[in-house]
Amino acid sequence: MRSLFSVTLLLLLALTLTAEANKRVKGHKAAGKHEKRPASECSADDTRYGKCIPNDGDCGEGERESTCKDRTEQIPCKIPCNWxxxxxxxxxxxxxxxxxxxxxxxxxxxxxxxxxxxxxxxxxxxxxxxxxxxxxxxxxxxxxxx
The missing domain is CATH 2.20.100 (TSP-1 type 1 repeat)
Structure with a gap:
């Protein structure tokens, strides 16, 4: 009976450590992504977007201009390579x-x-x-x- 209790306790400890390690890894991967931008006072209808300009070549990751009222900023975009x-x-x-x-x-x-x-x-x-x-x-x- 004691051995069954010990094995159960070890399995529970292993599952807890594995779950904690997965949380750390997932949090680390998200650090390289684009940060969330603060909510704008402009609605989607008021915002005008420019053409997406790729960083390299003619497709892939790039930037486009987003203009609302008097404010213009560069936002990330992506052009799929098969379009x-x-x-x-x-x-x-x-x-x-x-x-x-x-x-x-x-x-x-x-x-x-x-x-x-x-x-x-x-x-x-x-x-x-x-x-x-x-x-x-x-x-x-x-x-x-x-």
Missing amino acids: KKAISDCKYKFGPWGSCDAVSNTKSRSGTLKRALFNANCDNTVKVSKPCSPKVKKTRGDKKSN
Whole structure:
């Protein structure tokens, strides 16, 4: 009976120490994050945001201007690296690519606005185009002829 009590006490002590160590580690990780900014007297409608400018290259962590009344400050932002550069603050849902235009050798598709970042001025619909592929795709029914 004493051994069971001792084992239970040791397990309880180990769990307590592990939980305390996890709290310290989690608190330490948060120290590198951006500090919380004090609440502003401006509402979201009164605040105007500039374009996000990445620190390195054309995507990733960066800064943008936030302007409210007479006060302008730099705030952190991020441009995902897989978004289109010209419409970086706007996310669109695109349809399938259209057929190839023989005159311009391009194909296009249109997208409708899905969401906008930080009160960005986004068009409700956009049209993007790209060069046509030089290869002709075969359908499943086509077979090689010998």
